Amino acid sequence: GQNIDQPTEMTATEGAIVQINCTYQTSGFNGLFWYQQHAGEAPTFLSYNVLDGLEEKGRFSSFLSRSKGYSYLLLKELQMKDSASYLCAVKDSNYQLIWGAGTKLIIKP
Amino acid sequence: GAVVSQHPSWVICKSGTSVKIECRSLDFQATTMFWYRQFPKQSLMLMATSNEGSKATYEQGVEKDKFLINHASLTLSTLTVTSAHPEDSSFYICSAWKGEGGELFFGEGSRLTVL
Numbered sequence: 001g002q003n004i005d006q007p008t009e010m011t012a013t014e015g016a017i018v019q020i021n022c023t024y025q026t027s028g029f030n031g032l033f034w035y036q037q038h039a040g041e042a043p044t045f046l047s048y049n050v051l052d053g054l055e056e057k058g059r060f061s062s063f064l065s066r067s068k069g070y071s072y073l074l075l076k077e078l079q080m081k082d083s084a085s086y087l088c089a090v091k092d093s094n095y096q097l098i099w100g101a102g103t104k105l106i107i108k109p
Numbered sequence: 110g111a112v113v114s115q116h117p118s119w120v121i122c123k124s125g126t127s128v129k130i131e132c133r134s135l136d137f138q139a140t141t142m143f144w145y146r147q148f149p150k151q152s153l154m155l156m157a158t159s160n161e162g163s164k165a166t167y168e169q170g171v172e173k174d175k176f177l178i179n180h181a182s183l184t185l186s187t188l189t190v191t192s193a194h195p196e197d198s199s200f201y202i203c204s205a206w207k208g209e210g211g212e213l214f215f216g217e218g219s220r221l222t223v224l
Contacts, residue, residue: 033212033213035215040220041218042215042216042217042218043202044215045212045213045214048212087152087153089213097143097155097213099152099155100152101152102152102153
């Protein structure tokens, strides 16, 4: 079966750095997405990785290793507004998106 | 600005009535749109894939006669919750791919409360 694993919840301190991991087992791979979702709102796009390596976008970076079926989202200089759920999703060989359950990130002052 | 728009954002209805939610792609054509449901503190659950000009593809366990999907144009998909019951109260979200291999954009979501 297809599976996306990410931690259920993480806690970090304002100003610090946090890494949210995502591992996947899917039938084929056509890219990995990270989305941010604040409570009561729709998800918003953060990043898309299709090749191995690190993609940096401001305070957020996303890394992919296809051989390991692994990705992480790195958030630097954490702000209180970063408190949200972070969703990892993989596009499989049929171009279907397989979603992880999301990681709830709690930022403490 | 938003590239996928949903309407209405909030809807309250009586049990037994039907509710229609619209999802529009604003500056691109979407042959495929997706409908999700999300209960409080739970992850997104894909309900169905809406295909322009053909029948929607429903995920296992989703009643196609209860959740009617129409994708009559390249910019509009509608989800109708028929004979709504309190257990249908949820956050319904649509999404669409923009471009070949591009980003998946989400609508703002529609919160349905069935009394």
